[in-house]
Amino acid sequence: MRDRPDDFDEELLRPALNDWGIEAATLDYAPVGFGDFHWIATGAGGRRWFVTVADVRRQSYDGLRLAMETAAALREEAGLAFVVAPLRAADGSTLRRLDRHRYAMSVFPYERGTGGDFGDELPPAERGRVIDLLAELHATPPPLSTPDRPVALTGRAGLEQALGDPVLPWLGGPYSEPAQDLIARHAGMLRRRLAEFDRLAARPGEPVLTHGEPHPGNLLRAGERRLLIDWDTVGMAARERDLWLVARDEDDLARYTKATGRAVDRELLGLYRLRWALNDVAEFVEWFRSPHGRTADAEQSWEALTGTLEQLAR
Structure with a gap:
């Protein structure tokens, strides 16, 4: 932060x-x-x-x-x-x-190394190195402490409450009113996306040990070493939970399949991509309905909310 x-x-x-x-x-x-x-x-x-x-x-x-x-x-x-x-x-x-x-x-x-940011586009060779790490992780027997990571949206109740009650004003801070207006304008699209999520989530896939957020912001490049940080969301879930954040083309998917002997389910890639976006919206809704000021983090959250809604509306 x-x-x-x-x-x-x-x-x-x-x-x-x-x-x-x-x-x-x-x-x-x-x-x-x-x-x-x-x-x-x-x-x-x-x-x-x-x-x-x-x-x-x-x-x-x-x-x-x-x-x-x-x-x-x-x-x-x-x-x-x-x-x-x-x-x-x-x-x-x-x-x-x-x-x-x-x-x-x-x-x-x-750890000394060069990090990235969420949303950075990795070149093909770098993506390949991350895919190799994920293939090794997914093949690792899970420790006894490994939590399950259900596909359900963690903030769904709050998002649906916001969609169901567009009149009661949000009073948390300077971004509350514009955020409420923005959600109201996208309410129909969000309901359609929630229904799409429910359809895709009916078949959650084979669970393996996953990192949860292996995007460039959680990758450190230290010479020839590649390190994954931020294991807060590690847990058992479909392999596509990780892969949608890394794989960009058929060569990436083929590399993973060659390393693991497992085909990648494209519908599950879509499920986890959609899940990430909807969870982000739910988190930002909670943020802007709660007490907040006009801070750098609030501004970043506002920009992320508007960008995520634009992405979902495409």
């Missing part, structure tokens, strides 16, 4: 880092990603760690704990070198509560 959480005491991080044996000389906020908050902790000797603070009202603490445990097991036990996994604290845990209800922290190794 670009904006720091305004209700979070950064000094909570220092004593929590002691559980990992880390005495931070400096803590620098890192305005990267979208959803979680990040800091770079630097020790007295110059060693650095990447610290992630998650709002566990968005994803349950137990659900996030299972995801972190799964990522750690993939690195430690399955030997997947491309997994940037959380480090274990002295008690063996990968996630630590920072307060009673809202925030939890994980600590990661600081």
Whole structure:
């Protein structure tokens, strides 16, 4: 996130880092990603760690704990070198509560590399390398901690409520009224897209171990190494949950099939592409119906909402 959480005491991080044996000389906020908050902790000797603070009202603490445990097991036990996994604290845990209800922290190794952004177009050779990583991941036996990732839309109830009650005003902040008007203008299209989603979701596909968000924003290029970060959504689902974000042509699909012996279902690619867009709309609706200000994150959310609706309307 670009904006720091305004209700979070950064000094909570220092004593929590002691559980990992880390005495931070400096803590620098890192305005990267979208959803979680990040800091770079630097020790007295110059060693650095990447610290992630998650709002566990968005994803349950137990659900996030299972995801972190799964990522750690993939690195430690399955030997997947491309997994940037959380480090274990002295008690063996990968996630630590920072307060009673809202925030939890994980600590990661600081990896030097070049990252990308969601929406970047990778060249064919780079896509091939990511497809090879996904083929290896999908063939890996899932750790016991691996959560299921149902195809259902996580924010559907809130989106349908917004579509069903277009009159009651949204009062969360400066983007509430324009967002409500925008959703009202696209209400018919959104209902048709929800019906299309239901039709496609009737056959969810064979579950394998998936990353969930292997887009360029979660890919680090470190020399010849390629690393996948952000394992919050790791879980069992159809292989197409990952592939729609990477594959762009028949050569990509053929490469995956050659590596795995499994054909790619094009309807399921469409299902997960549609699911991503509808989940984004639902998340932004929740954002703009809730208290917010005119911040960099709110502006980014507004631009993403308008762009996603334009994409869905095509």
